[in-house]
Amino acid sequence: SAVISQKPSRDICQRGTSLTIQCQVDSQVTMMFWYRQQPGQSLTLIATANQGSEATYESGFVIDKFPISRPNLTFSTLTVSNMSPEDSSIYLCSVEDQGRRYGYTFGSGTRLTVV
Amino acid sequence: SQKIEQNSEALNIQEGKTATLTCNYTNYSPAYLQWYRQDPGRGPVFLLLIRENEKEKRKERLKVTFDTTLKQSLFHITASQPADSATYLCARTKAAGNKLTFGGGTRVLVKP
Numbered sequence: 602s603a604v605i606s607q608k609p610s611r612d613i614c615q616r617g618t619s620l621t622i623q624c625q626v627d628s629q630v631t632m633m634f635w636y637r638q639q640p641g642q643s644l645t646l647i648a649t650a651n652q653g654s655e656a657t658y659e660s661g662f663v664i665d666k667f668p669i670s671r672p673n674l675t676f677s678t679l680t681v682s683n684m685s686p687e688d689s690s691i692y693l694c695s696v697e698d699q700g701r702r703y704g705y706t707f708g709s710g711t712r713l714t715v716v
Numbered sequence: 717s718q719k720i721e722q723n724s725e726a727l728n729i730q731e732g733k734t735a736t737l738t739c740n741y742t743n744y745s746p747a748y749l750q751w752y753r754q755d756p757g758r759g760p761v762f763l764l765l766i767r768e769n770e771k772e773k774r775k776e777r778l779k780v781t782f783d784t785t786l787k788q789s790l791f792h793i794t795a796s797q798p799a800d801s802a803t804y805l806c807a808r809t810k811a812a813g814n815k816l817t818f819g820g821g822t823r824v825l826v827k828p
Contacts, residue, residue: 607759634815634816642820643805643818643819643820643821644760644805644816644818645818646815646816646817649815693759693760695759695816698762704750704762704763704765705750705760705762705816706762707759707760707761708759709758709759710757710758710759712757
């Protein structure tokens with residue numbers, strides 16, 4: 602099964618600044634997914650990142666706020682821009698894991714606190 | 717739009733009993749329903765997947781059923797153990813490789 606290395610694991614940031622989260626997968630994957638999990642809530646998809654094309658954003662999420670890079674088939678970054686306290690959440694990346702027969706593997710998450 | 721709903725109330729259960737969790741969906745039948753376990757501070761971990769043309773799947777002490785008439789999936793943990801205490805998430809995809817849509821999750825607490 603795929604292994605995802607996500608970093609940083611946590612950060613405390615000042616409002617108005619930006620944070621870039623990285624995910625590295627140990628195998629090549631077509632799509633990578635970025636989720637947000639607000640305190641006490643379930644996961645909400647932010648965007649789907651395809652290599653070689655623009656990311657596809659879900660309703661309520663925009664590229665200016667959450668720019669995504671996908672330079673190759675094993676790596677992606679999500680930037681949380683111009684942060685406010687409302688952005689305090691856990692951010693997770695995910696890939697479909699063929700080894701698990703269509704289950705998905707998740708990174709360990711980035712716990713972001715904006716002060 | 718598709719909605720996935722889980723019982724938001726925590727499920728407290730005695731060790732050794734069977735925990736049963738419910739996942740209901742609206743609108744079209746998802747191609748795949750998946751169940752994940754999430755521990756505090758960790759990412760979800762895949763447990764089981766059931767396809768729309770399947771009635772039941774098993775893996776060790778876990779069992780998942782899928783009823784397209786009721787638009788419902790049930791997730792069973794038999795012979796529950798305190799180590800099973802976690803939040804369990806139901807999610808659907810329309811096809812392999814598509815994005816996941818999650819339910820709100822159900823927290824399970826197994827008491828010794």
